[in-house]
Amino acid sequence: MTPLFALAVILYSVDAVLFGFLSYVYGRTAMSTKAKYPIGLTIFSLLLLFQSAGTAISYVLFGGYIGDDVVPSMVTMATFEFVGVVALLRTTL
Numbered sequence: 157m158t159p160l161f162a163l164a165v166i167l168y169s170v171d172a173v174l175f176g177f178l179s180y181v182y183g184r185t186a187m188s189t190k191a192k193y194p195i196g197l198t199i200f201s202l203l204l205l206f207q208s209a210g211t212a213i214s215y216v217l218f219g220g221y222i223g224d225d226v227v228p229s230m231v232t233m234a235t236f237e238f239v240g241v242v243a244l245l246r247t248t249l
Contacts, residue, residue, distance in 0.1 A: 157219055160227050167234035168212035174241045175205035181248060208237070 157165075178201040186194035215222070215230070222230075 158224070158227060160231055161215070161219060161222075164227065164230040164234045165212050165215045167231070167238050168208050168215065171234070171237050171241050172205055172208040172212060174245055175201050175208055178241075178245060178248060179205055 179198055182194050182198040182201055185191075186198055
């Protein structure tokens with residue numbers, strides 16, 4: 157596993173943790189306010205949590221089948237998602 161490939165796995169893993177935290181915050185808000193909007197945000201953040209965790213797991217399990225020429229684009233997408241999650245987290249809190 158190249159360092160760049162490992163970075164993609166780490167970024168998607170961190171994204172999954174951040175989405176888990178967002179799910180907790182949105183779920184707590186939904187329970188305390190009984191509003192529908194935080195329920196939608198909770199579902200949305202849970203789906204993104206599963207997507208990020210699944211991507212990280214897939215990269216680890218199927219990393220041998222991925223060519224080296226694809227790795228820079230994988231890291232780019234992981235970086236964009238990380239920046240988006242951090243911006244969403246900053247806006248939420």
